[in-house]
Amino acid sequence: MDQTTHFNNSLLRLADTKLVLGNICIATVFNGRSLGDFATMLAIAGTSLGATRALYRLLETAGEDYSWLERGRDASQIASIDVLDTAPESWADLMITIYLAEAASCALTRKLEKHADRIIANQSKMISKESIFHMAYCLGWIKTLIEYESDTVQAVVLKRLPSALRWVDQCEPQVKEQFVDSINALLGLNHLEMPVALDITSQWNSALGRAHALPSSLWEIVRFKDPELAR
Amino acid sequence: MKQSYKEEFYEIFARKNSDDTLQHIGSVKAPGQEVAIAHAWNIYDEHAWSELCIVPLSAVVAVTEQGKQVKIKPI
Numbered sequence: 001m002d003q004t005t006h007f008n009n010s011l012l013r014l015a016d017t018k019l020v021l022g023n024i025c026i027a028t029v030f031n032g033r034s035l036g037d038f039a040t041m042l043a044i045a046g047t048s049l050g051a052t053r054a055l056y057r058l059l060e061t062a063g064e065d066y067s068w069l070e071r072g073r074d075a076s077q078i079a080s081i082d083v084l085d086t087a088p089e090s091w092a093d094l095m096i097t098i099y100l101a102e103a104a105s106c107a108l109t110r111k112l113e114k115h116a117d118r119i120i121a122n123q124s125k126m127i128s129k130e131s132i133f134h135m136a137y138c139l140g141w142i143k144t145l146i147e148y149e150s151d152t153v154q155a156v157v158l159k160r161l162p163s164a165l166r167w168v169d170q171c172e173p174q175v176k177e178q179f180v181d182s183i184n185a186l187l188g189l190n191h192l193e194m195p196v197a198l199d200i201t202s203q204w205n206s207a208l209g210r211a212h213a214l215p216s217s218l219w220e221i222v223r224f225k226d227p228e229l230a231r
Numbered sequence: 232m233k234q235s236y237k238e239e240f241y242e243i244f245a246r247k248n249s250d251d252t253l254q255h256i257g258s259v260k261a262p263g264q265e266v267a268i269a270h271a272w273n274i275y276d277e278h279a280w281s282e283l284c285i286v287p288l289s290a291v292v293a294v295t296e297q298g299k300q301v302k303i304k305p306i
Contacts, residue, residue: 033236034260034261034270035270035274036259036260036261036266036267036269036270036271036273036274037270039270039273039274040269040270040273042273043269043272043273133269133272134269136265136268136269137265137266137268137269139265140261140262140263140264140265140266140267140268140269141262141263141265141266143263143265144236144237144262144263144266145236147237148236
C-alpha cells in the first residue's frame with residue numbers, strides 16, 4: 001500500500017467514525033438525564049457530522065468521489081471504529097463508548113495536527129479541540145457513575161476497550177501513545193489495568209480498520225446515506 | 232427506571248466583550264463540574280461570549296444579619 005492510500009484510509013476511518021458516532025448520539029439523545037445532556041449530545045452529533053463532511057472534502061481533494069463517500073457506499077464499506085458496533089446498554093455504556101471513540105479519533109487527529117498540509121493540520125486541530133471537550137463531558141459523567149454503579153462501569157470499560165486498542169494498534173506508535181494517555185484517566189478512575197488489545201484476525205480489513213461490515217441494526221440508524229435523499 | 236444522581240446547581244455568568252460587566256445568565260444542574268461546563272457551553276450558546284464561567288451554587292455566600300440563615304435559591 002502506498003503512502004497516499006494509507007493516508008486516505010486513515011482519513012476515511014476518522015471520517016466514518018465521526019459519521020457513526022454522530023448518528024449514535026442522535027439516536028440516543030433522549031436517554032439524556034436533562035436538557036443539558038440533550039443539548040450536549042446534539043452538540044456532539046453536530047460537530048461529529050461536521051467533521052465527517054470536512055474530512056470527506058479533504059478526501060475529495062485527494063481524489064475520492066464525494067458523492068460516493070457520502071451516499072454511495074453500503075454497510076460493508078464503512079470504516080468506523082468497531083467500538084461503536086454494539087448498541088450501548090446503559091447510560092454508563094453510552095458515555096464510555098463515546099469516550100473511547102473520541103479518544104481513539106482524537107489520538108489520530110492530534111498526530112494529523114502536525115501534517116505539512118496546512119488545511120489538514122488546521123482541520124485536525126479543530127476536530128481535536130471538539131473531541132477533547134466531548135471527552136471531558138463523558139469523563140465527568142463516568143466519575144459520577146462510578147460512585148453509583150462501579151461494577152457496570154468497569155465491565156463496560158473491559159468489554160469495549162480491547163477493540164479500541166486494536167483500532168489504534170493499526171496506527172502509528174504516536175497515535176497509540178496518545179490514546180493510552182487518554183485512557184489512563186479512565187483506567188485510573190476504575191482502578192483497572194490496561195487490557196490486551198483484541199487480535200487482528202484473518203477477516204481484518206486493514207483499509208477499513210475493522211473485520212466485518214457494519215451491523216445492519218447500526219447501519220439502519222445512519223441517516224442521509226441514500227442517494228434518493230439528496231435529490 | 233433512571234437512576235437519580237446527586238446533582239448540584241451551577242450559576243452561569245458571561246460577558247460579550249471586555250467592556251461589558253459579567254452578568255448572570257442562568258443556571259444548570261449537573262452531577263459535577265465537567266458535565267456542568269458542557270451543559271453551560273451547549274445551552275447558553277446564544278452569543279459568542281468572550282467569557283463564560285460557572286460557579287457552584289454551594290460556593291455562594293449569603294450576606295445576612297448576623298446569625299440569620301438564608302438558603303440561596305438557584306435563579
